[in-house]
């Protein structure tokens with residue numbers, strides 16, 4: 280009974296803190312604009328099964344991709360075991376899902392094997408991040424804080440898995456005449472050492488469950504928030520061809536008004552800002568992308584602008600969106616403003632104009648983030664609100680306005696080539 284009461288207190292604290300974080304994020308989402316409509320649920324489910332559960336994009340780098348995919352699948356299986364632990368904790372039961380028989384055996388056995396594999400892989404990921412000079416883990420956006428966050432998360436994951444194995448080993452030792460489930464790795468370790476690990480069962484259970492609760496509340500402030508958001512982000516991805524840029528509705532409305540003098544002018548319509556200057560101009564999907572970004576750097580790794588030494592790093596665009604929202608969101612909640620903006624204080628014009636809109640970043644991103652869409656919206660702001668474009672583009676704009684074509688020839692001379 281004491282264990283049940285302590286568990287329920289820990290669970291309530293966890294849910295309370297988590298609810299605070301969700302409320303904070305919800306207030307940030309409320310600052311953003313609508314996005315594309317979410318239709319085609321069948322196609323979305325199939326896309327999610329392929330990209331998120333099948334991890335197809337990750338496999339473009341076969342070895343490291345397989346490791347990441349195994350960690351992901353392992354987490355899915357182990358989460359089922361964690362749900363059972365929570366139900367056990369609340370009900371005072373022991374292995375309450377064991378009645379599912381062979382299914383239970385499969386889940387427990389694979390969770391036990393995945394726990395060992397994940398310990399090995401996160402150790403490798405940690406060494407790789409700290410000691411191997413991998414280019415995609417560097418860049419101005421990869422600050423000391425960002426790297427520390429990655430290492431802390433890897434420790435969390437490693438400890439979670441170690442405590443799970445300790446709990447399983449304790450459980451096996453305490454039930455020499457038979458137990459529920461199958462635990463190949465833990466049973467092998469118990470047999471290998473031949474010791475009585477029974478004392479590990481209770482501490483293993485508590486450490487594992489408290490680590491889950493702590494990690495769940497750490498995630499909303501970490502780059503590892505993708506543990507929660509990557510699957511929904513893929514489900515909500517833009518399913519249009521990646522090179523298709525959405526029209527700005529505000530511009531379409533203006534053009535319609537110019538072409539149709541009969542069209543009614545809505546005096547009450549809000550004066551829209553064209554494009555994106557700050558986080559209140561982005562869509563909720565842009566913001567969700569920034570929260571979901573794993574900061575893996577696969578986008579920056581293939582970006583031709585970045586590869587050729589330009590300032591642009593597509594990963595930085597979304598890291599900056601999240602940072603700016605963390606700064607502006609709390610101010611907005613108090614009805615205050617600052618003099619900064621996403622454009623220029625975080626993302627420079629030079630970065631924006633370096634993009635070739637090749638979409639290699641979108642192609643590579645494992646969670647379907649679209650960088651050029653946001654980059655284009657920021658350029659739209661520069662051109663339409665500030666008439667601020669590189670000189671080469673200004674010449675082209677003038678030519679289009681005067682000659683109806685990007686070139687410096689009069690329309691009357693257009694057919695001279697035929698002569």
Ligand code: SF4
Nearest residue numbers: 572573575576578644
């Ligand atoms: S945008 Fe996508 S590819 Fe780029 S760092 Fe984030 S998750 Fe990785």
Ligand code: SF4
Nearest residue numbers: 582634635637638640
């Ligand atoms: S679309 Fe732009 S940001 Fe993305 S890879 Fe190409 S140049 Fe880089």
